[in-house]
């Protein structure tokens with residue numbers, strides 16, 4: 001059974017943002033994929049693509065479906081509009097990934113550990129919870145929202161800041177953010 005969690009890829013990777021399965025030519029080899037409307041598509045809610053029997057089983061057995069109110073029509077309309085936009089403007093995903101790659105390179109050059117990230121969601125691995133919180137707080141005061149992600153979301157001792165690049169961030173915005181992050185990390189003794 002192969003399941004792909006495409007939450008970070010829907011709308012970004014693959015042709016017209018179709019996701020990782022299309023990007024890696026795995027169409028037909030995956031049993032189930034889940035995507036969200038809440039990230040690349042800028043809305044709320046999610047979806048599962050699977051066989052008809054799997055769909056029937058999920059509708060009747062998945063507690064998260066059974067005990068949830070259906071999405072409001074306006075939210076569905078926003079998702080549909082986002083998909084239409086992706087069709088009309090297929091350059092959005094690749095452009096976002098280019099901006100994120102440049103931002104990641106700048107952060108790495110400053111000495112940050114960005115892990116194996118290749119997407120527009122960039123972790124800055126810090127380690128201790130308190131250090132991650134202190135860095136988040138310091139840059140927040142300067143206008144950069146970089147949320148500290150801590151256990152149990154990530155393994156103990158690997159607290160990190162998670163940065164999300166969007167197409168609303170210009171090259172200058174990202175250079176400025178990288179500069180603020182590196183300066184704050186040095187002041188806190190987290191970077192040499």
Ligand SMILES: Cc1ncc(COP(=O)(O)O)c(C=O)c1O
Nearest residue numbers: 005007008036037038044045046
């Ligand atoms: C990898 C991954 N899968 C699934 C989800 C769930 O998406 P949603 O918040 O739309 O339920 C998230 C959300 O953060 C995620 O990061």
